[in-house]
Amino acid sequence: MAKDHAAAERGDARLDTLADDFLKRPGVDWGRMFSTVGLRVRGKVFGLVNHAGELMVKIPQARADELVSQGAVTRIVMNGRTMREWVEMPYAAGEDAWRSLLGEAYTYLDEITPR
Numbered sequence: 001m002a003k004d005h006a007a008a009e010r011g012d013a014r015l016d017t018l019a020d021d022f023l024k025r026p027g028v029d030w031g032r033m034f035s036t037v038g039l040r041v042r043g044k045v046f047g048l049v050n051h052a053g054e055l056m057v058k059i060p061q062a063r064a065d066e067l068v069s070q071g072a073v074t075r076i077v078m079n080g081r082t083m084r085e086w087v088e089m090p091y092a093a094g095e096d097a098w099r100s101l102l103g104e105a106y107t108y109l110d111e112i113t114p115r
Contacts, residue, residue, distance in 0.1 A: 007053030
C-alpha cells in the first residue's frame with residue numbers, strides 16, 4: 001500500500017493529541033511496529049496510525065467481530081492473512097470514536113501483557 005502522506009500526517013496529529021492521556025499511565029510509551037510508531041504498554045503496541053491515516057488497534061477477537069459487523073472498523077489483512085485481533089478505523093469516524101477504541105485497546109493489552 002502506498003503511503004498517503006497527507007492522510008498519514010492528519011492521523012498522526014490526531015493520535016499525538018489522544019496519546020497525552022495514555023502516556024500518563026504507567027508503562028505506556030511510544031514504540032515501533034509495522035514501520036511506524038505507535039502507543040504501547042510494557043512493550044506491546046496497542047494503537048498506531050497506518051500509511052492511509054487510519055487508526056490501527058489490537059482488541060479482543062469477539063469485540064473485533066462485533067465492530068466489523070457494525071461497519072465501524074475493518075479487519076487488517078497482512079500478507080494475505082486476516083488478523084483476528086487487529087482492526088482499523090477510518091479517520092472520518094472522528095476523534096471521540098478513536099479515543100474510545102484506543103481505550104479499549106489499551107485495556108486489552110494492559111490485561112494480557114505481563115507486568
